[in-house]
Amino acid sequence: MTQIVATTDRHEIVKIISDFYNFITTFPYLPASSIKAPPRDGWPEDVRETFRKMGKTDQVVDLLSHLPYVDTSAWEVFPDTEPIDYTSTRSLKRIDRNVSLDPPHCEIPDHVVSLTCGRNYGIWLLLDTNTAGTVAEYSLLGGPQPNFTDEEFQSGNTWRLYPTKPLGELIATLKEKYRSLQAIPVVRNDGHSGIIRVGGGERDEELEEIRKIYRGHGWPSPDFRKEECKAELQLWYTGWLDKNSGNQR
Numbered sequence: 659m660t661q662i663v664a665t666t667d668r669h670e671i672v673k674i675i676s677d678f679y680n681f682i683t684t685f686p687y688l689p690a691s692s693i694k695a696p697p698r699d700g701w702p703e704d705v706r707e708t709f710r711k712m713g714k715t716d717q718v719v720d721l722l723s724h725l726p727y728v729d730t731s732a733w734e735v736f737p738d739t740e741p742i743d744y745t746s747t748r749s750l751k752r753i754d755r756n757v758s759l760d761p762p763h764c765e766i767p768d769h770v771v772s773l774t775c776g777r778n779y780g781i782w783l784l785l786d787t788n789t790a791g792t793v794a795e796y797s798l799l800g801g802p803q804p805n806f807t808d809e810e811f812q813s814g815n816t817w818r819l820y821p822t823k824p825l826g827e828l829i830a831t832l833k834e835k836y837r838s839l840q841a842i843p844v845v846r847n848d849g850h851s852g853i854i855r856v857g858g859g860e861r862d863e864e865l866e867e868i869r870k871i872y873r874g875h876g877w878p879s880p881d882f883r884k885e886e887c888k889a890e891l892q893l894w895y896t897g898w899l900d901k902n903s904g905n906q907r
Contacts, residue, residue, distance in 0.1 A: 668721050671791055671825060675773075676726050678829045685836070686888030687843035692730045694745065700724045701745055708750050712759075717787045718771045735832075736841075737853045738780030738800065742772055760784075761796060765814035776800070784817060785825060792822045837878055839869045844891055867894065 676695070683690040700706070700723040709719045727743040735741055742759055743749060749759060759775070760766040761782045773783040773793070779800035783793045796817040797803075804819040835841040842854045842865070854868060871894060875887035 667791075668717075668724060671721060671785075672724050672726070674826050674829055678833065679726055679728065681833055681836075682843070684882070684884070685843045686884045686891060687845055688728065688730075688733050692728055692733065694727045694729045694743070696724055696726065705745055705750070708753050709744065711753050711756070713768055714771060715769045715787065718769065721785075721787065722771065734780075734852050735774060736776070736781045738778075739774050739776045739782075740780075742775050761798060761817065763798075763814055764796070764817045766817070782817070783828075786822070789822070791825050793825050793828055794818070794820045794822045795828070796820045839872060839877070842868050842872070844868065844895065845888055864898070 679688070679693050680690075682688045683693070700720075706719060706723045709722050712719075714722075722744050725744070727745050728741050729743060729746070731740060733740060744753075744759070752759060758766075760770075760772050761776070761784075766772070766784065769788040770784050770786045773785055774781060776782040776797055778798045780797065781800070782796040782798075784796055785791065785793050794817055797820075804816070806816045806819055810816055810819070832841070836843065844852060844854050854865065868891070871890050872887060875884075875890070876882040877887070
């Protein structure tokens with residue numbers, strides 16, 4: 659197996675993230691029209707000027723100025739985890755008001771930037787541009803929690819205790835989980851979407867029902883019928899709600 663090393667090369671990081679977003683559009687999940695690609699020279703100067711107000715390093719600002727973003731708040735990359743669109747009106751207004759887009763209760767240095775918002779139970783992917791582009795997978799309340807002292811908690815440095823890996827390695831692992839349907843993108847009938855995963859609380863038979871829908875429409879072959887699969891998944895989700903939530907849709 660080829661070892662994936664970390665990189666601080668902006669072009670390589672942009673390529674890794676762009677390729678991942680394009681990969682996700684092959685699922686009945688994220689439409690290609692939701693991906694915002696920057697102009698050839700990066701996002702406009704007024705946007706970059708707002709980025710500089712975050713107090714991050716020039717390297718972070720340059721990276722954010724060339725990343726693609728997802729133009730929807732209804733899409734998850736992990737369960738309870740959304741990619742941060744730094745160019746959205748909401749994000750730019752928050753930056754202007756000096757509201758941090760980093761995880762709460764954490765002291766995040768200027769060379770580290772949050773790629774995702776995990777709120778309480780999701781994953782905050784924290785990219786460190788000083789350590790060859792590794793990412794820490796930090797969660798406030800979800801998943802296994804490392805042991806930390808009261809002093810570490812008070813200092814806001816508990817995020818440093820979480821596992822790190824090269825961004826390319828993390829994305830490659832995530833892609834394989836999607837391909838093998840260990841993590842399954844599902845669009846609900848209200849247009850919102852999420853990730854159903856092994857060990858995420860769903861029963862084995864429910865996971866297998868969803869996999870059967872995917873495979874019945876040709877996944878993962880080039881002939882995969884995405885729109886037909888999406889329609890059947892939404893019908894499945896409606897039936898699941900009827901059975902489990904008293905028709906709450």
